[in-house]
Amino acid sequence: MASTGLLARAGSRDMLPAARPWAGFAVRRLGRLLVSLWVLVTASFLMIHLIPGDPVRAALGPTAPTELVEAKRRALGLDEPLPVQYADFLRGLVTGDLGTSLVSQLPVSQVVAQRLPATLVLAGLAFVLAVTVAVPLGVAVGVLTRRGHGRRTELAFTTTSVVLGTIPDFLFGVALVYVFGVGLGWLPVAGASGASAYVLPVLALAVGPAAVLSRIIRVEMVGVVEADYVRTARAKRLPDRTVYLGHALPNALTASLTLAGIILSSMVAGTVLVENVFAWPGLGSTIVQSIVSKDYPMVQAVVLVYGLGVLVVNTLVDVALALLDPRSLIREA
The missing domain is CATH 1.10.3720.10 (MetI-like)
Known part of the structure; x- marks a missing residue:
């Protein structure tokens, strides 16, 4: 029984070095994926803010009433400060809410x-x-x-x-x-x-x-x-x-x-x-x-x-x- 225990412990020690490279690989790849994902999410969020002009006005047309444009901006949360919009954007991604189409009005x-x-x-x-x-x-x-x-x-x-x-x-x-x-x-x-x-x-x-x-x-x-x-x-x-x-x-x-x-x-x-x-x-x-x-x-x-x-x-x-x-x-x- 003692020899069996020694063999089991020796086998587990032999498995540890083999598992370490995979553990390091998983940590590195997961970290790289999370950083890349954060850059992608942030870039896609900033895209709508870096485009010159008002995206709501551009989507509704130049003849749309100002009241309608402002109401649409409030509905989309575009009147909030940028950090608040970013937090709402991240919250929407977690819950599967990507916003509403300006054209079809569908999610x-x-x-x-x-x-x-x-x-x-x-x-x-x-x-x-x-x-x-x-x-x-x-x-x-x-x-x-x-x-x-x-x-x-x-x-x-x-x-x-x-x-x-x-x-x-x-x-x-x-x-x-x-x-x-x-x-x-x-x-x-x-x-x-x-x-x-x-x-x-x-x-x-x-x-x-x-x-x-x-x-x-x-x-x-x-x-x-x-x-x-x-x-x-x-x-x-x-x-x-x-x-x-x-x-x-x-x-x-x-x-x-x-x-x-x-x-x-x-x-x-x-x-x-x-x-x-x-x-x-x-x-x-x-x-x-x-x-x-x-x-x-x-x-x-x-x-x-x-x-x-x-x-x-x-x-x-x-x-x-x-x-x-x-x-x-x-x-x-």
């Missing part, structure tokens, strides 16, 4: 809840498509062009990926609308009614990032397949599938995961323009309409949601990198 949180799912589905489908295409394509081209082989394949792949990666999402979307919507009439070009309506906007968001990601994966794959552990695996006469997918691919993806997180963040931001090209009923089209109509509470809320999405994606990428490469915890500590 901003209600509009965001209605429009957010369409944006998330669009960005999510585009990201899945980009990764599904980029990973096998980058791996295949990387294997074919290792050690200087396949010069023509490398040139064709690099040229095509660079061209597709530099075309803006909205411009590619316009081209898709013209070819497949207006010219051929195969697919709908507006709205989100039916599965076919997803094809063009998802392609518009996914093609460029897929080209960039596949090029990076190809470069990483070319370097990884020449590593000592891969040569050792080949020397053991392991099947090519085991060598490339089991040994080389995980290490190539570790280096590419950070870029994948950046791509996902850019996709979320890219929905703003793409949604307006395809009249998509999401937050992207909502923020443009709100800017045009000077509906500043709505703009404020949508900016906050987009910023929060980017912060969450970056945090998830950091966690995924730490899971794939725990040694980074020790180096960072």
Whole structure:
């Protein structure tokens, strides 16, 4: 019994050093997330106050009676001192009250809840498509062009990926609308009614990032397949599938995961323009309409949601990198 207790205590002591890097990592990432979140919230609050002019007057129009403008300002709390408004803004965020739209008179949180799912589905489908295409394509081209082989394949792949990666999402979307919507009439070009309506906007968001990601994966794959552990695996006469997918691919993806997180963040931001090209009923089209109509509470809320999405994606990428490469915890500590 005594020996069992000694073993248990020894095992617990061995577990403590392994847990410390993760504890430090969690504290650092949580602190960074909270600071970034505070900066985002404060910036979105100040946005409505830094815009020249009176946002209520701008939203109601120059011919609106002064009494109506003042009543609207009091209703929104814009006649209070700035610290009081900031405290009310933070209190509203905690309770889910993002204010009231100056145009529709609906709660901003209600509009965001209605429009957010369409944006998330669009960005999510585009990201899945980009990764599904980029990973096998980058791996295949990387294997074919290792050690200087396949010069023509490398040139064709690099040229095509660079061209597709530099075309803006909205411009590619316009081209898709013209070819497949207006010219051929195969697919709908507006709205989100039916599965076919997803094809063009998802392609518009996914093609460029897929080209960039596949090029990076190809470069990483070319370097990884020449590593000592891969040569050792080949020397053991392991099947090519085991060598490339089991040994080389995980290490190539570790280096590419950070870029994948950046791509996902850019996709979320890219929905703003793409949604307006395809009249998509999401937050992207909502923020443009709100800017045009000077509906500043709505703009404020949508900016906050987009910023929060980017912060969450970056945090998830950091966690995924730490899971794939725990040694980074020790180096960072």
